[in-house]
Amino acid sequence: MLAVAGLKVGQEFEALTKPPVTKVQLVKYAGASGDYNPLHTDDEFARKIGMDGVIAHGMLIMGFLGEYVMQLAGTTAEVAQFRMRFGGMTKPGDEIKCSAVVEDVYEEKGQSFVVLALKAAKSGEEIVGSGQAVLRFH
Structure with a gap:
């Protein structure tokens, strides 16, 4: 859990590493999202x-x-903004590591905010997604 006090630009957070992506997970995600493009489910x-x-x-x-x-x-904190760009392709068996670095810490209208640069990478540090999140602190 973050506290805005003490956050500094350039500060890195402990990464979240997801288990390897599975074909079953892709089929379940297709059902949950409604995206049945066979590119995601049919080899x-x-x-x-x-x-x-x-x-x-x-x-x-x-x-x-x-x-x-x-x-x-x-x-x-709550997520005030979240955006992402897609990068490389993720295949079954790929383990995805999510990481964040503080880009900015600021106050606006009496509220504290932190801007995070986000990265999702698979083995070998190939970027499969990058983005930014802005958190507003309570």
């Missing part, structure tokens, strides 16, 4: 379009980053 289809096999939904990776930000915010 044969993925190979027909030139891929090695299925890839994870980009929004699944965004969900991992969102989970991480919510863990950092805890009960002392």
